Amino acid sequence: MSEGRSKMDRATVEYVARLSRVALSEAELQLFSNQLSKILDYIAQLNALDTTNVEPLAQAVENVNVLREDIVKESLAPWEALANAPEKVGDFYKVPAVLE
Amino acid sequence: MDLLSATAVEIREAVSSGKVSAREVAKAYLDRIAQVDPKVHAFLYVDPDWSLSAAEAVDKKRAAGKALGALAGVPVAIKDVLCTKGIPTTCGSRILENFKPPYAATCVRKLLAADAVPIGKTNMDEFAMGSSTENSAYGPTANPWDLSRAPGGSSGGSAAAVAAGMAPLALGSDTGGSIRQPAALCGVVGMKPTYGRVSRYGLVAFASSLDQVGPFSRRVRDAARLLSVISGHDECDSTSIQSPVEDYEAALGSIKGLRVGVPKEYFVEGLDKEVEALTRKALGTLERQGAILEEVTLPHTPYAVATYYIVCTAEASSNLARYDGAHYGFRQKGTKDIIELYSQTREAGFGDEVKRRIMLGTFVLSSGYYDAYYLKGLKVRRLIKQDFDRAFEKVDVIAGPTTPTAAFKMGEKSEDPLAMYLCDIFTISAPLAGLPAISVPCGLTSEGLPAGFQIMGKVLGEKTVLSAAAAYEAAAGFDKRPRNLS
Numbered sequence: 001m002s003e004g005r006s007k008m009d010r011a012t013v014e015y016v017a018r019l020s021r022v023a024l025s026e027a028e029l030q031l032f033s034n035q036l037s038k039i040l041d042y043i044a045q046l047n048a049l050d051t052t053n054v055e056p057l058a059q060a061v062e063n064v065n066v067l068r069e070d071i072v073k074e075s076l077a078p079w080e081a082l083a084n085a086p087e088k089v090g091d092f093y094k095v096p097a098v099l100e
Numbered sequence: 101m102d103l104l105s106a107t108a109v110e111i112r113e114a115v116s117s118g119k120v121s122a123r124e125v126a127k128a129y130l131d132r133i134a135q136v137d138p139k140v141h142a143f144l145y146v147d148p149d150w151s152l153s154a155a156e157a158v159d160k161k162r163a164a165g166k167a168l169g170a171l172a173g174v175p176v177a178i179k180d181v182l183c184t185k186g187i188p189t190t191c192g193s194r195i196l197e198n199f200k201p202p203y204a205a206t207c208v209r210k211l212l213a214a215d216a217v218p219i220g221k222t223n224m225d226e227f228a229m230g231s232s233t234e235n236s237a238y239g240p241t242a243n244p245w246d247l248s249r250a251p252g253g254s255s256g257g258s259a260a261a262v263a264a265g266m267a268p269l270a271l272g273s274d275t276g277g278s279i280r281q282p283a284a285l286c287g288v289v290g291m292k293p294t295y296g297r298v299s300r301y302g303l304v305a306f307a308s309s310l311d312q313v314g315p316f317s318r319r320v321r322d323a324a325r326l327l328s329v330i331s332g333h334d335e336c337d338s339t340s341i342q343s344p345v346e347d348y349e350a351a352l353g354s355i356k357g358l359r360v361g362v363p364k365e366y367f368v369e370g371l372d373k374e375v376e377a378l379t380r381k382a383l384g385t386l387e388r389q390g391a392i393l394e395e396v397t398l399p400h401t402p403y404a405v406a407t408y409y410i411v412c413t414a415e416a417s418s419n420l421a422r423y424d425g426a427h428y429g430f431r432q433k434g435t436k437d438i439i440e441l442y443s444q445t446r447e448a449g450f451g452d453e454v455k456r457r458i459m460l461g462t463f464v465l466s467s468g469y470y471d472a473y474y475l476k477g478l479k480v481r482r483l484i485k486q487d488f489d490r491a492f493e494k495v496d497v498i499a500g501p502t503t504p505t506a507a508f509k510m511g512e513k514s515e516d517p518l519a520m521y522l523c524d525i526f527t528i529s530a531p532l533a534g535l536p537a538i539s540v541p542c543g544l545t546s547e548g549l550p551a552g553f554q555i556m557g558k559v560l561g562e563k564t565v566l567s568a569a570a571a572y573e574a575a576a577g578f579d580k581r582p583r584n585l586s
Contacts, residue, residue, distance in 0.1 A: 045402075
Protein backbone atom coordinates (compact mmCIF):
# COMPACT_ATOMS: atom_id res chain seq x y z
CA MET A 1 0.00 0.00 0.00
CA SER A 2 2.04 2.92 -1.19
CA GLU A 3 1.13 6.30 0.19
CA GLY A 4 0.96 9.52 -1.76
CA ARG A 5 -0.13 9.31 -5.41
CA SER A 6 -3.65 8.37 -6.38
CA LYS A 7 -3.94 4.63 -5.94
CA MET A 8 -6.51 4.10 -8.60
CA ASP A 9 -5.38 6.13 -11.56
CA ARG A 10 -7.27 5.86 -14.80
CA ALA A 11 -5.00 3.16 -16.23
CA THR A 12 -5.47 1.00 -13.12
CA VAL A 13 -9.24 1.44 -13.23
CA GLU A 14 -9.25 0.43 -16.92
CA TYR A 15 -7.12 -2.62 -16.12
CA VAL A 16 -9.34 -3.69 -13.20
CA ALA A 17 -12.49 -3.10 -15.25
CA ARG A 18 -11.09 -5.38 -17.95
CA LEU A 19 -10.33 -8.08 -15.35
CA SER A 20 -13.84 -7.62 -13.94
CA ARG A 21 -15.48 -7.83 -17.37
CA VAL A 22 -17.32 -4.55 -16.99
CA ALA A 23 -17.30 -2.21 -20.01
CA LEU A 24 -17.20 1.09 -18.10
CA SER A 25 -18.17 4.34 -19.78
CA GLU A 26 -15.80 7.30 -19.95
CA ALA A 27 -17.71 9.06 -17.15
CA GLU A 28 -17.58 5.98 -14.94
CA LEU A 29 -13.82 5.60 -15.41
CA GLN A 30 -13.36 9.10 -14.06
CA LEU A 31 -15.89 8.76 -11.23
CA PHE A 32 -14.62 5.38 -10.04
CA SER A 33 -10.99 6.48 -10.23
CA ASN A 34 -11.77 9.29 -7.77
CA GLN A 35 -14.04 7.30 -5.49
CA LEU A 36 -11.90 4.16 -5.36
CA SER A 37 -8.77 6.22 -4.66
CA LYS A 38 -10.52 7.78 -1.67
CA ILE A 39 -11.60 4.38 -0.41
CA LEU A 40 -8.07 2.98 -0.81
CA ASP A 41 -6.68 5.97 1.09
CA TYR A 42 -9.06 5.09 3.92
CA ILE A 43 -8.06 1.42 3.77
CA ALA A 44 -4.37 2.41 3.97
CA GLN A 45 -4.84 3.04 7.71
CA LEU A 46 -4.40 -0.72 8.15
CA ASN A 47 -0.69 -0.09 7.48
CA ALA A 48 -0.47 1.34 10.97
CA LEU A 49 -0.96 -2.16 12.37
CA ASP A 50 1.88 -4.59 12.80
CA THR A 51 0.58 -7.94 11.56
CA THR A 52 3.84 -9.89 11.60
CA ASN A 53 3.13 -13.40 12.87
CA VAL A 54 -0.66 -12.89 12.68
CA GLU A 55 -2.40 -15.79 10.95
CA PRO A 56 -4.91 -14.66 8.30
CA LEU A 57 -8.55 -15.44 9.16
CA ALA A 58 -10.71 -16.30 6.15
CA GLN A 59 -13.74 -17.58 8.04
CA ALA A 60 -14.69 -16.70 11.60
CA VAL A 61 -16.35 -19.95 12.65
CA GLU A 62 -13.68 -22.28 11.42
CA ASN A 63 -14.89 -25.50 9.84
CA VAL A 64 -12.61 -28.07 8.30
CA ASN A 65 -13.19 -30.97 5.93
CA VAL A 66 -16.96 -31.14 5.90
CA LEU A 67 -17.71 -34.44 4.22
CA ARG A 68 -20.85 -36.34 3.33
CA GLU A 69 -21.74 -39.63 1.72
CA ASP A 70 -21.63 -39.50 -2.05
CA ILE A 71 -25.22 -40.48 -2.71
CA VAL A 72 -27.04 -39.85 -5.98
CA LYS A 73 -30.08 -37.65 -5.37
CA GLU A 74 -32.71 -36.01 -7.47
CA SER A 75 -31.57 -32.73 -9.01
CA LEU A 76 -32.97 -30.13 -11.38
CA ALA A 77 -34.10 -31.41 -14.77
CA PRO A 78 -32.28 -29.79 -17.72
CA TRP A 79 -35.38 -27.82 -18.68
CA GLU A 80 -35.63 -26.41 -15.14
CA ALA A 81 -31.96 -25.49 -15.03
CA LEU A 82 -32.28 -23.80 -18.42
CA ALA A 83 -35.60 -22.08 -17.74
CA ASN A 84 -33.93 -18.72 -17.02
CA ALA A 85 -31.40 -18.86 -19.87
CA PRO A 86 -31.47 -15.74 -22.05
CA GLU A 87 -30.96 -17.98 -25.11
CA LYS A 88 -30.83 -21.72 -25.49
CA VAL A 89 -30.72 -24.45 -28.12
CA GLY A 90 -32.12 -27.78 -26.96
CA ASP A 91 -30.45 -28.58 -23.64
CA PHE A 92 -27.66 -26.04 -24.14
CA TYR A 93 -27.01 -22.38 -23.38
CA LYS A 94 -26.48 -20.35 -26.54
CA VAL A 95 -23.71 -17.73 -26.64
CA PRO A 96 -21.85 -15.88 -29.40
CA ALA A 97 -19.15 -17.99 -31.06
CA VAL A 98 -16.12 -18.46 -28.78
CA LEU A 99 -13.85 -19.92 -31.49
CA GLU A 100 -13.54 -18.81 -35.08
CA MET B 101 -58.19 -8.41 17.81
CA ASP B 102 -56.27 -5.81 15.84
CA LEU B 103 -54.42 -8.04 13.40
CA LEU B 104 -52.07 -5.28 12.27
CA SER B 105 -50.66 -4.61 15.73
CA ALA B 106 -50.73 -8.20 16.99
CA THR B 107 -47.45 -10.03 17.52
CA ALA B 108 -46.57 -13.09 15.46
CA VAL B 109 -47.06 -15.25 18.55
CA GLU B 110 -50.57 -13.82 19.06
CA ILE B 111 -51.50 -14.27 15.40
CA ARG B 112 -50.37 -17.89 15.47
CA GLU B 113 -52.46 -18.54 18.60
CA ALA B 114 -55.52 -16.88 17.10
CA VAL B 115 -55.19 -18.87 13.87
CA SER B 116 -54.57 -22.19 15.59
CA SER B 117 -57.49 -21.71 17.99
CA GLY B 118 -59.79 -20.72 15.14
CA LYS B 119 -60.46 -17.14 16.35
CA VAL B 120 -59.38 -15.91 12.96
CA SER B 121 -58.56 -17.65 9.70
CA ALA B 122 -55.14 -17.45 8.07
CA ARG B 123 -56.92 -16.08 5.02
CA GLU B 124 -58.38 -13.18 7.03
CA VAL B 125 -54.96 -12.40 8.44
CA ALA B 126 -53.33 -12.46 5.01
CA LYS B 127 -56.12 -10.30 3.60
CA ALA B 128 -55.68 -7.73 6.36
CA TYR B 129 -51.97 -7.42 5.63
CA LEU B 130 -52.45 -7.36 1.85
CA ASP B 131 -54.95 -4.51 2.34
CA ARG B 132 -52.48 -2.67 4.55
CA ILE B 133 -49.78 -3.08 1.90
CA ALA B 134 -52.13 -1.78 -0.81
CA GLN B 135 -52.92 1.23 1.37
CA VAL B 136 -49.47 2.14 2.72
CA ASP B 137 -46.85 0.75 0.37
CA PRO B 138 -47.37 3.30 -2.41
CA LYS B 139 -45.78 5.76 0.07
CA VAL B 140 -43.14 3.47 1.57
CA HIS B 141 -42.18 1.14 -1.32
CA ALA B 142 -41.02 -1.63 0.96
CA PHE B 143 -42.09 -4.34 -1.48
CA LEU B 144 -40.78 -5.31 -4.91
CA TYR B 145 -43.29 -8.10 -5.38
CA VAL B 146 -46.70 -8.74 -3.88
CA ASP B 147 -48.92 -11.47 -5.28
CA PRO B 148 -52.24 -11.95 -3.47
CA ASP B 149 -52.69 -15.37 -5.10
CA TRP B 150 -49.35 -16.55 -3.72
CA SER B 151 -50.16 -15.31 -0.21
CA LEU B 152 -53.83 -16.29 -0.11
CA SER B 153 -53.26 -19.79 -1.47
CA ALA B 154 -50.63 -20.37 1.24
CA ALA B 155 -53.08 -19.01 3.86
CA GLU B 156 -55.91 -21.20 2.57
CA ALA B 157 -53.66 -24.25 2.79
CA VAL B 158 -53.11 -23.45 6.48
CA ASP B 159 -56.85 -23.09 7.05
CA LYS B 160 -57.48 -26.44 5.32
CA LYS B 161 -54.83 -28.09 7.43
CA ARG B 162 -56.52 -26.81 10.56
CA ALA B 163 -59.97 -27.88 9.34
CA ALA B 164 -58.55 -31.37 8.76
CA GLY B 165 -57.42 -31.45 12.40
CA LYS B 166 -53.72 -31.60 11.58
CA ALA B 167 -51.07 -30.10 13.86
CA LEU B 168 -50.08 -26.58 12.84
CA GLY B 169 -46.55 -25.20 12.61
CA ALA B 170 -44.94 -22.61 14.87
CA LEU B 171 -45.79 -19.77 12.47
CA ALA B 172 -49.22 -20.96 11.32
CA GLY B 173 -50.96 -18.17 9.43
CA VAL B 174 -48.31 -15.56 10.25
CA PRO B 175 -47.46 -13.32 7.27
CA VAL B 176 -43.73 -13.03 6.63
CA ALA B 177 -42.08 -10.58 4.23
CA ILE B 178 -39.05 -12.02 2.46
CA LYS B 179 -36.03 -10.01 1.36
CA ASP B 180 -35.63 -10.28 -2.39
CA VAL B 181 -32.17 -11.84 -1.98
CA LEU B 182 -33.74 -15.16 -0.91
CA CYS B 183 -34.78 -17.60 -3.61
CA THR B 184 -38.49 -18.32 -3.77
CA LYS B 185 -39.41 -21.11 -6.15
CA GLY B 186 -41.12 -19.77 -9.27
CA ILE B 187 -41.46 -16.31 -7.69
CA PRO B 188 -39.29 -13.42 -8.99
CA THR B 189 -36.05 -12.90 -7.07
CA THR B 190 -34.26 -9.78 -8.29
CA CYS B 191 -31.80 -8.83 -5.51
CA GLY B 192 -32.78 -5.25 -6.35
CA SER B 193 -30.79 -5.60 -9.58
CA ARG B 194 -31.62 -5.16 -13.27
CA ILE B 195 -29.41 -8.12 -14.00
CA LEU B 196 -31.94 -10.44 -12.30
CA GLU B 197 -35.05 -8.57 -13.42
CA ASN B 198 -36.82 -11.63 -14.84
CA PHE B 199 -35.19 -14.31 -12.73
CA LYS B 200 -37.48 -16.94 -11.24
CA PRO B 201 -35.51 -19.41 -9.15
CA PRO B 202 -36.11 -23.10 -9.86
CA TYR B 203 -35.73 -23.85 -6.13
CA ALA B 204 -36.43 -22.25 -2.74
CA ALA B 205 -33.84 -21.16 -0.17
CA THR B 206 -33.65 -23.53 2.79
CA CYS B 207 -34.86 -20.82 5.19
CA VAL B 208 -37.85 -20.11 2.93
CA ARG B 209 -38.64 -23.82 2.71
CA LYS B 210 -38.52 -24.03 6.53
CA LEU B 211 -40.75 -20.98 6.83
CA LEU B 212 -43.38 -22.57 4.62
CA ALA B 213 -43.03 -25.89 6.46
CA ALA B 214 -43.86 -23.99 9.68
CA ASP B 215 -47.10 -22.84 7.97
CA ALA B 216 -46.05 -19.18 7.62
CA VAL B 217 -47.67 -17.15 4.85
CA PRO B 218 -45.32 -15.35 2.40
CA ILE B 219 -46.68 -11.81 2.07
CA GLY B 220 -44.23 -10.44 -0.52
CA LYS B 221 -40.61 -9.85 -1.51
CA THR B 222 -38.95 -6.77 -0.07
CA ASN B 223 -36.77 -4.05 -1.53
CA MET B 224 -33.04 -3.89 -0.88
CA ASP B 225 -29.80 -2.31 -1.95
CA GLU B 226 -28.66 -4.09 -5.09
CA PHE B 227 -27.11 -7.44 -4.11
CA ALA B 228 -27.29 -6.27 -0.46
CA MET B 229 -24.57 -3.68 -1.11
CA GLY B 230 -25.52 -0.51 0.70
CA SER B 231 -26.81 1.01 3.92
CA SER B 232 -29.84 2.98 2.72
CA THR B 233 -31.82 0.88 0.18
CA GLU B 234 -31.18 3.74 -2.27
CA ASN B 235 -29.05 1.38 -4.38
CA SER B 236 -32.08 -0.63 -5.50
CA ALA B 237 -32.53 -0.62 -9.29
CA TYR B 238 -36.27 -0.38 -8.61
CA GLY B 239 -36.24 2.84 -6.60
CA PRO B 240 -35.64 3.53 -2.89
CA THR B 241 -37.71 2.59 0.15
CA ALA B 242 -38.81 5.38 2.50
CA ASN B 243 -38.44 5.28 6.28
CA PRO B 244 -41.98 4.92 7.72
CA TRP B 245 -41.08 7.34 10.56
CA ASP B 246 -40.20 10.13 8.13
CA LEU B 247 -40.75 9.52 4.44
CA SER B 248 -37.95 11.91 3.46
CA ARG B 249 -35.42 9.69 5.23
CA ALA B 250 -33.77 6.40 4.29
CA PRO B 251 -34.78 3.24 6.19
CA GLY B 252 -31.19 2.04 6.31
CA GLY B 253 -30.07 -0.99 4.40
CA SER B 254 -29.47 -3.22 2.79
CA SER B 255 -32.61 -4.93 4.16
CA GLY B 256 -34.49 -1.60 4.22
CA GLY B 257 -37.63 -3.06 2.66
CA SER B 258 -37.96 -5.77 5.33
CA ALA B 259 -37.36 -3.29 8.17
CA ALA B 260 -39.81 -0.73 6.75
CA ALA B 261 -42.46 -3.41 6.11
CA VAL B 262 -42.41 -4.45 9.78
CA ALA B 263 -42.23 -0.85 11.04
CA ALA B 264 -45.20 0.20 8.90
CA GLY B 265 -47.35 -2.74 10.01
CA MET B 266 -47.27 -4.37 6.57
CA ALA B 267 -45.86 -7.60 8.03
CA PRO B 268 -45.45 -8.84 11.61
CA LEU B 269 -42.26 -10.67 10.63
CA ALA B 270 -39.65 -10.42 7.89
CA LEU B 271 -36.48 -12.13 6.78
CA GLY B 272 -33.38 -10.16 5.92
CA SER B 273 -29.71 -10.84 5.38
CA ASP B 274 -26.81 -9.26 7.22
CA THR B 275 -23.25 -9.06 5.88
CA GLY B 276 -21.95 -5.92 7.60
CA GLY B 277 -25.07 -4.74 9.42
CA SER B 278 -27.78 -5.12 6.79
CA ILE B 279 -30.34 -6.42 9.30
CA ARG B 280 -29.37 -4.52 12.46
CA GLN B 281 -28.76 -1.09 10.92
CA PRO B 282 -32.17 -0.81 9.17
CA ALA B 283 -33.84 -2.36 12.25
CA ALA B 284 -32.34 0.45 14.35
CA LEU B 285 -33.31 3.18 11.89
CA CYS B 286 -36.88 1.83 11.55
CA GLY B 287 -37.51 1.13 15.25
CA VAL B 288 -37.90 -2.65 15.01
CA VAL B 289 -36.06 -5.73 16.27
CA GLY B 290 -33.49 -7.26 13.90
CA MET B 291 -31.02 -10.05 14.53
CA LYS B 292 -27.97 -11.46 12.79
CA PRO B 293 -27.37 -15.00 14.03
CA THR B 294 -23.98 -16.69 14.46
CA TYR B 295 -22.31 -17.36 11.12
CA GLY B 296 -23.52 -20.81 10.06
CA ARG B 297 -26.56 -20.95 12.35
CA VAL B 298 -28.94 -20.44 9.41
CA SER B 299 -28.31 -22.13 6.07
CA ARG B 300 -27.21 -19.84 3.25
CA TYR B 301 -28.52 -22.23 0.60
CA GLY B 302 -30.67 -20.12 -1.73
CA LEU B 303 -29.43 -16.85 -0.24
CA VAL B 304 -27.96 -15.08 -3.27
CA ALA B 305 -24.28 -14.76 -2.36
CA PHE B 306 -22.61 -11.41 -1.69
CA ALA B 307 -19.72 -12.13 0.74
CA SER B 308 -19.90 -15.80 1.63
CA SER B 309 -17.75 -15.71 4.79
CA LEU B 310 -20.00 -13.00 6.28
CA ASP B 311 -23.54 -13.41 4.87
CA GLN B 312 -26.19 -14.62 7.31
CA VAL B 313 -30.01 -14.72 7.19
CA GLY B 314 -31.96 -13.41 10.17
CA PRO B 315 -35.32 -12.19 11.49
CA PHE B 316 -37.09 -8.82 11.78
CA SER B 317 -40.02 -8.37 14.17
CA ARG B 318 -41.58 -5.87 16.53
CA ARG B 319 -40.99 -8.03 19.59
CA VAL B 320 -37.95 -10.04 20.66
CA ARG B 321 -40.05 -13.13 21.34
CA ASP B 322 -41.27 -13.13 17.73
CA ALA B 323 -37.69 -12.90 16.48
CA ALA B 324 -36.75 -15.82 18.75
CA ARG B 325 -39.55 -17.92 17.32
CA LEU B 326 -38.68 -17.10 13.70
CA LEU B 327 -35.00 -17.81 14.37
CA SER B 328 -35.84 -21.22 15.87
CA VAL B 329 -37.80 -22.04 12.70
CA ILE B 330 -35.07 -21.11 10.20
CA SER B 331 -31.99 -22.32 12.13
CA GLY B 332 -30.16 -25.58 11.76
CA HIS B 333 -27.67 -27.63 9.83
CA ASP B 334 -28.29 -28.05 6.12
CA GLU B 335 -26.31 -30.45 3.97
CA CYS B 336 -26.71 -27.99 1.10
CA ASP B 337 -24.56 -25.45 3.01
CA SER B 338 -21.32 -26.98 4.27
CA THR B 339 -20.67 -23.91 6.44
CA SER B 340 -23.90 -24.40 8.41
CA ILE B 341 -23.24 -25.46 11.98
CA GLN B 342 -23.98 -29.05 13.06
CA SER B 343 -25.18 -28.33 16.61
CA PRO B 344 -28.90 -28.98 17.16
CA VAL B 345 -31.58 -26.30 16.86
CA GLU B 346 -32.56 -24.71 20.14
CA ASP B 347 -35.93 -23.37 21.24
CA TYR B 348 -34.84 -19.75 21.63
CA GLU B 349 -38.26 -18.63 22.77
CA ALA B 350 -38.31 -21.09 25.66
CA ALA B 351 -34.86 -19.88 26.68
CA LEU B 352 -35.92 -16.28 27.29
CA GLY B 353 -35.46 -15.63 30.97
CA SER B 354 -33.89 -13.66 33.77
CA ILE B 355 -30.65 -11.78 33.23
CA LYS B 356 -29.74 -11.53 36.88
CA GLY B 357 -25.96 -11.65 37.11
CA LEU B 358 -25.47 -11.35 33.34
CA ARG B 359 -22.13 -9.68 32.67
CA VAL B 360 -22.52 -6.97 30.04
CA GLY B 361 -19.40 -5.55 28.42
CA VAL B 362 -19.51 -1.91 27.36
CA PRO B 363 -16.82 -1.27 24.72
CA LYS B 364 -15.27 2.15 25.15
CA GLU B 365 -14.47 2.25 21.40
CA TYR B 366 -18.23 2.44 20.68
CA PHE B 367 -18.65 5.74 22.54
CA VAL B 368 -16.45 7.96 20.44
CA GLU B 369 -16.58 11.07 18.30
CA GLY B 370 -19.16 10.69 15.55
CA LEU B 371 -21.70 9.06 17.87
CA ASP B 372 -24.70 11.37 17.95
CA LYS B 373 -25.29 12.82 21.44
CA GLU B 374 -28.95 11.81 21.56
CA VAL B 375 -28.22 8.28 20.33
CA GLU B 376 -25.51 8.06 22.97
CA ALA B 377 -27.90 9.19 25.71
CA LEU B 378 -30.53 6.63 24.64
CA THR B 379 -27.88 3.90 24.58
CA ARG B 380 -26.61 4.78 28.07
CA LYS B 381 -30.17 4.79 29.32
CA ALA B 382 -30.65 1.31 27.84
CA LEU B 383 -27.49 0.11 29.60
CA GLY B 384 -28.90 1.48 32.86
CA THR B 385 -32.12 -0.44 32.24
CA LEU B 386 -30.15 -3.68 31.83
CA GLU B 387 -28.33 -2.93 35.06
CA ARG B 388 -31.63 -2.46 36.91
CA GLN B 389 -32.69 -5.89 35.63
CA GLY B 390 -29.76 -7.40 37.48
CA ALA B 391 -27.07 -7.26 34.81
CA ILE B 392 -23.53 -6.23 35.77
CA LEU B 393 -21.95 -3.62 33.52
CA GLU B 394 -18.25 -3.73 32.88
CA GLU B 395 -16.09 -1.66 30.56
CA VAL B 396 -14.31 -3.72 27.92
CA THR B 397 -11.95 -2.79 25.14
CA LEU B 398 -12.13 -3.79 21.47
CA PRO B 399 -9.02 -1.91 20.37
CA HIS B 400 -9.19 -2.80 16.66
CA THR B 401 -12.69 -1.36 16.21
CA PRO B 402 -11.39 1.68 14.25
CA TYR B 403 -9.97 -0.74 11.62
CA ALA B 404 -13.14 -2.80 11.14
CA VAL B 405 -14.66 -0.79 8.29
CA ALA B 406 -11.42 -0.86 6.26
CA THR B 407 -11.02 -4.59 6.89
CA TYR B 408 -14.62 -5.25 5.93
CA TYR B 409 -14.32 -3.44 2.60
CA ILE B 410 -11.35 -5.60 1.66
CA VAL B 411 -12.96 -8.89 2.67
CA CYS B 412 -16.48 -8.25 1.39
CA THR B 413 -15.44 -6.77 -1.95
CA ALA B 414 -12.94 -9.57 -2.61
CA GLU B 415 -15.64 -12.16 -1.99
CA ALA B 416 -18.23 -10.18 -3.94
CA SER B 417 -16.00 -9.85 -7.01
CA SER B 418 -15.73 -13.63 -7.10
CA ASN B 419 -19.40 -14.36 -6.29
CA LEU B 420 -20.76 -11.91 -8.84
CA ALA B 421 -18.65 -13.39 -11.65
CA ARG B 422 -21.62 -15.70 -12.24
CA TYR B 423 -23.65 -12.89 -13.82
CA ASP B 424 -22.41 -13.38 -17.34
CA GLY B 425 -25.45 -12.94 -19.56
CA ALA B 426 -25.18 -16.59 -20.57
CA HIS B 427 -26.81 -18.72 -17.88
CA TYR B 428 -29.67 -16.68 -16.38
CA GLY B 429 -30.78 -13.13 -15.94
CA PHE B 430 -30.31 -10.13 -18.20
CA ARG B 431 -28.32 -10.32 -21.44
CA GLN B 432 -27.18 -7.31 -23.45
CA LYS B 433 -28.26 -7.80 -27.05
CA GLY B 434 -26.15 -7.38 -30.18
CA THR B 435 -22.71 -8.22 -28.79
CA LYS B 436 -20.23 -9.72 -31.23
CA ASP B 437 -18.19 -12.07 -29.08
CA ILE B 438 -18.28 -13.73 -25.68
CA ILE B 439 -16.06 -11.18 -23.89
CA GLU B 440 -18.22 -8.34 -25.18
CA LEU B 441 -21.31 -10.27 -24.10
CA TYR B 442 -19.97 -10.48 -20.54
CA SER B 443 -18.67 -6.91 -20.36
CA GLN B 444 -21.67 -5.20 -21.93
CA THR B 445 -24.18 -7.28 -19.95
CA ARG B 446 -22.45 -6.42 -16.68
CA GLU B 447 -22.07 -2.76 -17.59
CA ALA B 448 -25.80 -2.44 -18.34
CA GLY B 449 -27.04 -4.85 -15.65
CA PHE B 450 -25.18 -3.65 -12.53
CA GLY B 451 -25.58 -0.35 -10.68
CA ASP B 452 -22.73 1.91 -9.54
CA GLU B 453 -22.18 0.50 -6.04
CA VAL B 454 -22.04 -3.08 -7.30
CA LYS B 455 -19.53 -2.06 -9.98
CA ARG B 456 -17.42 -0.21 -7.40
CA ARG B 457 -17.29 -3.24 -5.14
CA ILE B 458 -16.52 -5.68 -7.95
CA MET B 459 -13.70 -3.37 -9.05
CA LEU B 460 -12.31 -2.91 -5.54
CA GLY B 461 -12.52 -6.64 -4.87
CA THR B 462 -10.82 -7.50 -8.15
CA PHE B 463 -8.11 -4.96 -7.34
CA VAL B 464 -7.35 -6.25 -3.83
CA LEU B 465 -7.11 -9.80 -5.17
CA SER B 466 -5.05 -8.91 -8.24
CA SER B 467 -1.45 -9.87 -8.79
CA GLY B 468 0.87 -7.44 -7.05
CA TYR B 469 -1.77 -6.20 -4.57
CA TYR B 470 -3.00 -9.44 -2.97
CA ASP B 471 -0.53 -9.43 -0.06
CA ALA B 472 -0.77 -5.71 0.63
CA TYR B 473 -4.56 -5.64 0.69
CA TYR B 474 -6.37 -8.98 0.83
CA LEU B 475 -3.91 -10.83 3.03
CA LYS B 476 -3.46 -7.77 5.24
CA GLY B 477 -7.26 -7.58 5.61
CA LEU B 478 -7.49 -11.23 6.67
CA LYS B 479 -4.77 -10.68 9.28
CA VAL B 480 -6.55 -7.66 10.75
CA ARG B 481 -9.74 -9.71 10.71
CA ARG B 482 -7.94 -12.13 13.04
CA LEU B 483 -7.01 -9.23 15.34
CA ILE B 484 -10.62 -8.05 15.43
CA LYS B 485 -11.81 -11.55 16.35
CA GLN B 486 -9.14 -11.80 19.07
CA ASP B 487 -10.45 -8.56 20.60
CA PHE B 488 -13.82 -10.26 21.06
CA ASP B 489 -12.27 -13.51 22.33
CA ARG B 490 -10.48 -11.55 25.06
CA ALA B 491 -13.51 -9.46 25.97
CA PHE B 492 -15.71 -12.56 26.18
CA GLU B 493 -13.38 -14.06 28.77
CA LYS B 494 -14.80 -11.44 31.14
CA VAL B 495 -18.36 -10.84 29.95
CA ASP B 496 -21.36 -12.74 28.52
CA VAL B 497 -22.55 -10.11 26.03
CA ILE B 498 -21.31 -6.79 24.68
CA ALA B 499 -23.75 -3.92 24.32
CA GLY B 500 -23.72 -0.46 22.75
CA PRO B 501 -25.29 1.62 20.00
CA THR B 502 -26.29 -0.09 16.73
CA THR B 503 -25.65 2.99 14.58
CA PRO B 504 -23.85 6.30 15.14
CA THR B 505 -26.93 8.35 14.19
CA ALA B 506 -30.68 8.00 13.66
CA ALA B 507 -32.10 7.82 10.10
CA PHE B 508 -30.44 10.18 7.61
CA LYS B 509 -32.09 11.99 4.71
CA MET B 510 -32.35 10.24 1.38
CA GLY B 511 -29.60 11.47 -0.92
CA GLU B 512 -27.51 12.73 1.99
CA LYS B 513 -24.79 10.10 1.61
CA SER B 514 -25.50 8.61 -1.80
CA GLU B 515 -22.77 10.58 -3.59
CA ASP B 516 -20.09 9.70 -1.06
CA PRO B 517 -19.52 5.93 -0.79
CA LEU B 518 -17.10 6.26 2.13
CA ALA B 519 -19.56 8.29 4.24
CA MET B 520 -22.15 5.56 3.57
CA TYR B 521 -19.70 2.82 4.63
CA LEU B 522 -19.10 4.56 7.96
CA CYS B 523 -22.80 4.11 8.89
CA ASP B 524 -21.88 0.50 9.63
CA ILE B 525 -19.04 1.21 12.02
CA PHE B 526 -20.71 -0.50 15.02
CA THR B 527 -22.35 -3.38 13.14
CA ILE B 528 -19.43 -4.45 10.95
CA SER B 529 -17.29 -6.23 13.57
CA ALA B 530 -19.83 -8.92 14.57
CA PRO B 531 -19.91 -10.54 11.10
CA LEU B 532 -16.12 -10.30 10.78
CA ALA B 533 -15.92 -12.30 14.04
CA GLY B 534 -18.93 -14.52 13.15
CA LEU B 535 -20.89 -13.44 16.24
CA PRO B 536 -24.64 -13.20 16.85
CA ALA B 537 -25.96 -9.67 17.42
CA ILE B 538 -29.36 -8.07 17.82
CA SER B 539 -30.71 -4.53 17.57
CA VAL B 540 -33.69 -3.57 19.72
CA PRO B 541 -35.42 -0.17 19.66
CA CYS B 542 -34.33 2.00 22.59
CA GLY B 543 -36.35 5.18 22.18
CA LEU B 544 -36.84 8.17 19.94
CA THR B 545 -34.65 11.20 19.34
CA SER B 546 -36.08 14.72 19.72
CA GLU B 547 -36.88 14.58 15.99
CA GLY B 548 -39.04 11.52 16.63
CA LEU B 549 -36.63 9.07 15.00
CA PRO B 550 -35.86 5.65 16.51
CA ALA B 551 -32.47 4.56 17.82
CA GLY B 552 -31.25 0.97 18.20
CA PHE B 553 -29.51 -0.75 21.10
CA GLN B 554 -27.13 -3.50 19.99
CA ILE B 555 -26.32 -6.64 22.00
CA MET B 556 -23.60 -8.96 20.68
CA GLY B 557 -22.91 -12.46 21.97
CA LYS B 558 -20.44 -15.31 21.76
CA VAL B 559 -20.50 -17.83 18.91
CA LEU B 560 -23.80 -19.74 19.30
CA GLY B 561 -24.75 -17.43 22.16
CA GLU B 562 -28.17 -16.70 20.63
CA LYS B 563 -30.05 -17.67 23.82
CA THR B 564 -28.09 -15.21 25.93
CA VAL B 565 -28.38 -12.41 23.37
CA LEU B 566 -32.13 -12.93 22.99
CA SER B 567 -32.65 -13.15 26.77
CA ALA B 568 -30.82 -9.88 27.32
CA ALA B 569 -32.81 -8.22 24.52
CA ALA B 570 -36.13 -9.55 25.83
CA ALA B 571 -35.37 -8.46 29.39
CA TYR B 572 -34.42 -5.00 28.15
CA GLU B 573 -37.53 -4.79 25.99
CA ALA B 574 -39.84 -5.84 28.83
CA ALA B 575 -38.36 -3.24 31.17
CA ALA B 576 -38.11 -0.42 28.63
CA GLY B 577 -41.52 -0.99 27.06
CA PHE B 578 -40.87 0.72 23.71
CA ASP B 579 -44.21 0.57 21.91
CA LYS B 580 -44.10 3.58 19.60
CA ARG B 581 -45.25 3.17 16.02
CA PRO B 582 -44.84 5.51 13.08
CA ARG B 583 -47.86 7.74 12.51
CA ASN B 584 -49.30 9.60 9.55
CA LEU B 585 -48.89 6.70 7.17
CA SER B 586 -52.50 6.35 6.18
